[in-house]
Amino acid sequence: MTQSYQTIILEPPVAAVQLIRLNRPQAHNALTSLLLTELATALEAIASNDDIAAVVLTGGDKVFAAGADLKEMAALDMVGVLNDTRPAIWRRIYQFPKPLIAAVNGYALGGGCELAMHADIIIAGDSAQFGQPEINLGMIPGAGGTQRLIRAVGKSLAMKMVLSGEFISALEAKQSGLVAEVTVPEMTIERAMKLAQTIAQKPALAVRQAKDVLLKAFETDLEAGLQYERKAFTVLAGSDDRNEGINAFLEKRKPKYTGR
């Protein structure tokens, strides 16, 4: 990957996993349009790179990301927000087809919490705090926060967070289902990388279909979701890896997956 970025850092990949660091420490990783665009562009490049199977996204030690860049936000009036290209950039990030794990230490606020919720799995350090404090600024979450938070943590807690602006701890986030695992902060990235590497070793076609079908659950009723699942399940029956997986199990040997 030769492209260089100003607001994110792509570490050298390890075992087919790409670690991406948000890199605006001077503004607590506030999400400018440039940062979001660079992230979307990097993810799109990774999507078509067969050497990378999964991504871990992280921020800083004290702040994962402090939300939308409020200096940029201040310059937008109603027409500016109406014509804002950011929703399209967020959509590009959400459409990343490979597993995306957020490793969150410190504050994940506003757009920072929303960015974490764009990931498929969140691993949090025990110092992490999640919040949607837009209400304190006369705003509401604008990058999916209302819709994704309520699906992740349920109505009562989502209402509390969005209406009061109060943060929840990593432990509360874990208890409510927003976060998959809580670690000591020094281990957050390492644990996320390990998990990503575990997933990276699984047959890629099945991983991709599983992610796609799981995310559909947010968008459809049960019957439509079940039909979508069945179609993906049927498609996978035509893959070499599915046959190899079953044969290897029956022959008591390790499967050799080819991604076909």
Ligand code: CAA
């Ligand atoms: N946008 C732009 N700059 C930001 C920022 C943001 N969201 N958050 C922090 N910064 C900047 C500060 O302005 C400050 O810059 P200067 O040194 O130039 O003054 C620098 O980062 C350090 O910030 P603090 O001094 O505030 O640091 P702190 O350690 O005392 O507090 C914090 C950390 C709790 C994260 C605090 O910075 C904070 O509350 N930030 C704003 C959080 C917020 O309200 N986010 C929601 C934004 S709106 C949104 O996200 C909409 C949406 O849905 C997309």
